[in-house]
Amino acid sequence: MRRLWPRGLRARLLVAFTLVTVLGAAAAAWSSAGSASSSLVESTQRRLTETIAGQITAIAPELTYPPDQEALDRLRGAVGDDALVTYGTAASASGSEVPLLTPELRAAVRSRARLVTQRITAEGRPWLLVGMPVVITAPDGKRTPSGVEVYAVRDLSAVEQQVGDLTRTAGITTALTLPVTALLALLAARGVLRPVRRLRDTARRLAAGDLGARSEPRGADELAELTVTINEMAESVQTSMAAMRQMQADARRFAADVSHELRTPLSTLTAVMEVLSAAADGMEPDARESARLAITETARLVRLVEDLMEVSRFDAGTAQLHLEDVDVPTAVRDCLRARGWLGRVELDAPAAAVLRLDRRRLDVIVANLVGNALRHGAPPVRVRVRVSEEDLSVVVTDHGPGLPREVLPHVFDRFYKADAARTRTPGSGLGLAIARENAQLHGGELTAGNDEGGGARFVLRLPREEAR
Known part of the structure; x- marks a missing residue:
């Protein structure tokens, strides 16, 4: 039935x-x-x-x-x-x-x-x-x-x-009422469904992002009351969204302003830390330990400010690509060599694979993925570069415990920590978020998951056509 x-x-x-x-x-x-x-x-x-x-x-x-x-x-x-x-x-x-x-x-x-x-x-x-x-x-x-x-x-x-004859007349009368009834039903349904369709169209416009969409209530029936309720809900949502956008804009502007204002004093502080680092070997053990701690924390603060400035550029839509022909295997190898990771990472890449992209942003992506695998995974850490007719992929895997199911949806969230009690790490908490933004800026994608053999698995895919 x-x-x-x-x-x-x-x-x-x-x-x-x-x-x-x-x-x-x-x-x-x-x-x-x-x-x-x-x-x-x-x-x-x-x-x-x-x-x-x-x-x-x-x-x-x-x-x-x-x-x-x-x-x-x-x-x-x-x-x-x-x-x-x-x-x-x-x-x-x-x-x-x-x-x-x-x-x-x-x-x-x-x-x-x-x-x-x-x-x-x-x-x-x-x-x-x-x-x-x-x-x-x-x-x-x-x-x-x-x-x-x-x-x-x-x-x-x-x-x-x-x-x-009377019975047949009753049957004929009933049959004759059918088309009239269908016509009346059509008219009644049209009158009932017209305001429902208007509400549907309004709901679709709201779902599409047009928070100014409204339906004019007509009459004093239940549908008119529903229309008023939906209009009030839309007004409340529009007000909340406007307030939220303003708060987000204020937060982004605050982060950008703070990052910009910190650059000059941090540059001075970095220069001081370099002098302190050169003189640390001649200090007393306690003073030397404090100096090294100050140098480490200063480097971490500099990295955080740089990442915040990069994120603010993505939020403002001012991040731009500087495209050039890049041999991806060579760029990946240079990234690992510059950070002293060649001896700790297994690289599997073709002899050459030239792609038109932003070399600096590719370096940022690979450095974040490999650094994350080295910090939170377990050896061996592998980097595989593969080329197909449609795209180029860079796969970074490790043999650690992998990513818990509840963590996977939040891996690329800013400042997200799978364990709130985790000890402090050199990272800023923005690395994976910046890596994904850079991938999307190239028209590609960055995904996270777990490898079949255990451990985390990050896959960067970049289209072979020229990035826009």
Whole structure:
């Protein structure tokens, strides 16, 4: 039944409206036909019985009692064909339908001493059986049975034909209501669904980002109330989103301003740290340890500020590519060599694979991926470079515990830490986010997952056509 029931709101309204209307019309038509049929049968029965009773009453005073055979014949003749008149063992009958008279009818006439009727069906046709005793009325008004009983059989086929005509008329009436009902259902559905469609269009515009979309409420029904509620919800969402955008813009501007303002003092501090590093070997052990800690933290702060400035450029949309023809295997090897990782990383790359891209940004991506694998994974760390007709891929894997399922959706989130209690690392917490931004800036993608053999697996894919 669920499969057969229509799914669309318009179709359901049409079906429901049509079913209710047609069933109502059918019930009314059949009820009317049934009432008319009953009235027709009862009126015909009353007319026939009154006619027979009148015929008997008219001739009964002319009879002699006890009646002889001639009197019985006269009474039977007055009643008409298909009649039986009895008096004791004497009887006068005519017509081929007299045998239809039932013993139950004759017993009821004798016991009740009044007119009795019975409807039967014989030979596929309806019949009315009428039985009536002849009563003698004395001068004082006392009525006593004369012993004469009159029975008649009347055919009701004509009445049954009329009842059939009424039934067919009811069926035709019901059928004629179907197209009218369908038209009314269409009009009703159109009136109901028009505001629903307007709400749907408004919801689609809101989902597409048009937070100014609104529907004009019309009327005072439930749909108008729903329209007002949706408009209020859209207004609330628009206000919240505007406030959120303003907060995000303020946060980005604050990060950019702070990063910019920190560059000059950090440059001075870096120069001081270089002098301190050169002099650290001649210091006392405690002072040397403090100097090295200051140098490490200063380098970490410089890296954080640089990453924040890079992120602010991505947010502002000012990050640009400086494209050149780059031999990717050579660029990857140079990246590892510059950071002293060649002895710790297995590189699997073709002899040459030239791609037009931004060499500095490729270096940033590879450095972040390999550095992350070395810090949080376990050896061996492998870098594989593969080239196909459509793209170039750089796959970085390690043999550590891998990325937990709950961590995977947040790997590229800024400042995300899988373990809040994790010890401080040299990274800024922005490396993977910056790597993905650089990949997307090239028209490529950076994905994270787990290798089949265990460990984390990061895949960089860059299209072979010139990046835009």
